Amino acid sequence: MKQILIAGAVASTALVATVGAASAQACNDADRVPITWSTIAGFYTDAMAKLVSGFEAKNCVKVNVVNIDNSQLYNKQVIEMVGQTGAYDVVTLETSEKAEFAENGFILPMTDYFADKKAQLDDVAPTLAALTTQYKGDVWGLPYYTYTAGYIYRADLFDDPTEQAAFKAKYGYDLAVPTTWAQHRDIAEFFTRKKGDKLKGEELTKDFYGVGLMAGPFPEIQDEMSGVLWSQGADWLTDDGKVPVDAVEKAMDDYLKLVKFAPPAALTVTYDGVMNQMKDGQIAQTYSFFLDQWPNAVTTEQSVPGARMGVAEAPEKKAYIGGFLLAVSASSTHPKEAMDFVAYIGGHDAQMEFAKAGGTSTLMSVLSDPQFATPESRAKTGHFATLLKIFDDMKGFRSNLFDTPFGAKIYNTMQIPLQAAAAGQITARQAAEQLASDVEKICGGPCPIGK
Incomplete structure (x- = not known):
């Protein structure tokens, strides 16, 4: 899913008050370590950016949030990763982009970082984690939003x-x-x-x-x-x-x-x-x-x-499972602080506040929290129980589209033949054959699959 979802107001004061008010560290602004987060302009960022002050209150870090239209996000991030410019410390990846960024060394593995934080990793819905965080035996970040x-x-x-x-x-x-x-x-x-x-x-x-x-x-x-x-x-x-x-x-x-x-x-x-x-x-x-x-x-x-x-x-x-992954750029000059930020945004406290604002959490502990199953919460979180069922029924599922380093390029091409068939311009068979031909050209033959 590649666009901005959900229109509506977000109660910023509630978000900041709960997460950001406690445990403020004495820190001069001049001493704060700067990190930059490139992400999607819109609800996703509007809600999560309100939590940035909570992270800054607990860490001597200054987070610069760069809002980019989702249609341009992938290309802009790739340009900066290829150039190793260090422009972004934390990047936002759609499910199909993870393997490409990992395979090409654009992002840093976080396996060692989470070695003593296993409980946090285990809280991510396992089906979602398999598709968004894992590639070739390593963990590459945390999902902070699911559009399953x-x-x-x-x-x-x-x-x-x-x-x-x-x-x-x-x-x-x-x-x-x-x-x-x-x-x-x-x-x-x-x-x-x-x-x-x-x-x-x-x-x-x-x-x-x-x-x-x-x-x-x-x-x-x-x-x-x-x-x-x-x-x-x-x-x-x-x-x-x-x-x-x-x-x-x-x-x-x-x-x-x-x-x-x-x-x-x-x-x-x-x-x-x-x-x-x-x-x-x-x-x-x-x-x-x-x-x-x-x-x-x-x-x-x-x-x-x-x-x-x-x-x-x-x-x-069976349904599409996906989410936005927060990962740390390999060219980040402050990778430890960037990883801390990823862990915070994908962590329980931030995800709880995100859910209260109308965001769809990636954590089992949040999706199953009783406060989100009440009649009063139905308007924002009435879909949480269904998500839990989906993640359970699709346990163990993986898609090769998300495990090939060409996944993003394939994903961004697929709609051309599929939509042409939907519009009656070509047949279903022609659409399938065109897709096969396009994919072979993208991968230069059969696509490598790296689970």
């Missing part, structure tokens, strides 16, 4: 007796949260209605669609399709480093069957467009969708009369 995918839907539609009876009459089974992609497709078809048709017994004033899709020209289309591909027992890359053309074609075919049940704007939007459609009362459900959007999705209950939102695991219990 699941399923968000209009529970009020699913619970309506009229809709339940109509669905049962048409499909021969009960309307419920889908456990298979075939059921998901049936639900998408069922809830697609025209203006003037009825929904929950009331006449629609505009067209209504069965599913929202991130089929625009953005990387999120492959995130959305990953759960389907993985549920087939396939991956974007085989263990031999090649694209499995037949499997990708099948996943693309399944995706194309849903396009006709999505708003026409599906071909131009990513996650924020889908959320706007949900909040505007246009769609019944998502596909494989980022659960950190839950605080955004739940506002549908205020914008659509009678709406009640639900969240669950994606069908087949």
Whole structure:
């Protein structure tokens, strides 16, 4: 996932007061060690940057936060890493970028640093840790935010007796949260209605669609399709480093069957467009969708009369798992302080405050904390219990896309053939074959896989 998620206010005073007020060290500003953190402009940074003062209060360090638009972050960080400029001490990496930065010596391993901090490492959701922190036996940092995918839907539609009876009459089974992609497709078809048709017994004033899709020209289309591909027992890359053309074609075919049940704007939007459609009362459900959007999705209950939102695991219990990794630049002039900062931001106290602000934590101790399972916390953390289920059900999962040093370059190319197929410009087969050809060119043959 490559963009800024969640719009909304963050209570900065609460964040700083809890973490930053205690244990302040006497330190003159002139003596503070300067470190620079390059990260994503937007909610992620707005919330976490409020915690920087807490770190500075406990350490004689001055943190300079460089906010970079996410579409430019990867390229800017690579340029500085290749040039060994030392411009950034701490970098922010998307899941597919970890192997490249580690393999090329852009970032420092933190295995020794965490040798006496095993409890902190173990607190990271194991499934997420395997994909974001680990490469070739070393630990490369800590994830501080997860955009793992699941399923968000209009529970009020699913619970309506009229809709339940109509669905049962048409499909021969009960309307419920889908456990298979075939059921998901049936639900998408069922809830697609025209203006003037009825929904929950009331006449629609505009067209209504069965599913929202991130089929625009953005990387999120492959995130959305990953759960389907993985549920087939396939991956974007085989263990031999090649694209499995037949499997990708099948996943693309399944995706194309849903396009006709999505708003026409599906071909131009990513996650924020889908959320706007949900909040505007246009769609019944998502596909494989980022659960950190839950605080955004739940506002549908205020914008659509009678709406009640639900969240669950994606069908087949397979979905895209990812997060933003904080890692230390190999050219940092203050690597110890940079590592301390990574450990702080990814640590329990900071993650607790992040969660209270609406951020989606990476730690099991935070996701399972009882205070985040109350009715009062539902609007911000109602998806935490579902994330715990996903991490448990996908335990042991890895993707070769995240274990090849060419992962980032592949990731940033994939949407071109996939979106062309979604738009009807090429067939599913052609998209799969083009992807295979593109990947072979990127890797210069089969892609190396380094777990």
